[in-house]
Amino acid sequence: MLTSGRGSNLRALFDSEADGRLEGTIAAVISNRAAIPALDIAATHGVPGFVVPHEAYADRDAFDAALGAAIDATEPDLVVLAGFMRVLGPELVGRYAGRMLNIHPSLLPAYPGLHTHRRALADGVRIHGCTVHFVTAALDHGPIVTQGAVPVRDGDDEASLAARVLAVEHRLLPAAVGWHCEGRLTVADGRVRVAGAIAPADAALIAPPLSPERLSSS
Ligand code: GRF
Numbered sequence: 001m002l003t004s005g006r007g008s009n010l011r012a013l014f015d016s017e018a019d020g021r022l023e024g025t026i027a028a029v030i031s032n033r034a035a036i037p038a039l040d041i042a043a044t045h046g047v048p049g050f051v052v053p054h055e056a057y058a059d060r061d062a063f064d065a066a067l068g069a070a071i072d073a074t075e076p077d078l079v080v081l082a083g084f085m086r087v088l089g090p091e092l093v094g095r096y097a098g099r100m101l102n103i104h105p106s107l108l109p110a111y112p113g114l115h116t117h118r119r120a121l122a123d124g125v126r127i128h129g130c131t132v133h134f135v136t137a138a139l140d141h142g143p144i145v146t147q148g149a150v151p152v153r154d155g156d157d158e159a160s161l162a163a164r165v166l167a168v169e170h171r172l173l174p175a176a177v178g179w180h181c182e183g184r185l186t187v188a189d190g191r192v193r194v195a196g197a198i199a200p201a202d203a204a205l206i207a208p209p210l211s212p213e214r215l216s217s218s
Pocket of ligand 1: 003004005006007008009010082083084103104105130166169
């Protein structure tokens with residue numbers, strides 16, 4: 001797992017592993033920053049944490065080489081990015097093609113990059129959410145494994161919207177990682193198939209909700 005800070009998605013993964021919902025184990029946590037909560041969470045679970053400080057390297061290639069070596073040393077079946085605040089170069093991404101997932105706090109392809117909640121609020125969107133996708137060399141881009149949507153409420157600010165999305169992130173990421181561990185994910189023509197997934201119910205998230213009369217007349 002690669003992360004740069006708080007580590008709440010890491011905690012969600014540990015929780016799902018502890019509950020027996022994850023057919024896999026977290027081998028290591030790697031960060032570009034020292035002294036972050038995510039490394040404490042790893043230590044609490046007896047999982048090694050490694051720091052590859054980006055500022056110690058002359059350029060991105062040198063950082064990527066060091067980061068790649070740190071990842072390779074753990075011999076992971078899957079690399080998971082959650083809040084890892086460095087862009088990875090094409091060589092490293094290519095080496096882990098199909099074995100690297102990222103969670104992003106928007107309904108991609110809307111709002112790649114930073115400040116997704118602020119931008120969604122500024123645009124007045126009614127529905128926002130999060131995405132787990134395979135990583136490609138393009139920022140916040142790649143075949144989409146799963147997405148979760150939440151309504152944007154009238155009184156929302158950045159913090160309240162972020163919290164609502166984060167709660168969904170904590171459900172989506174363990175699910176996506178679990179599917180990978182179970183060998184259920186395949187990618188064809190840029191689309192991900194989840195073997196055995198139940199087809200989406202014929203239900204819609206409508207925000208703001210329609211009044212009962214409107215629902216019944218449809
Ligand atoms: C999450 O919102 C994730 O989607 C984004 O960065 C945040 C990381 O949070 N990429 P945490 O460190 O997992 O708490």
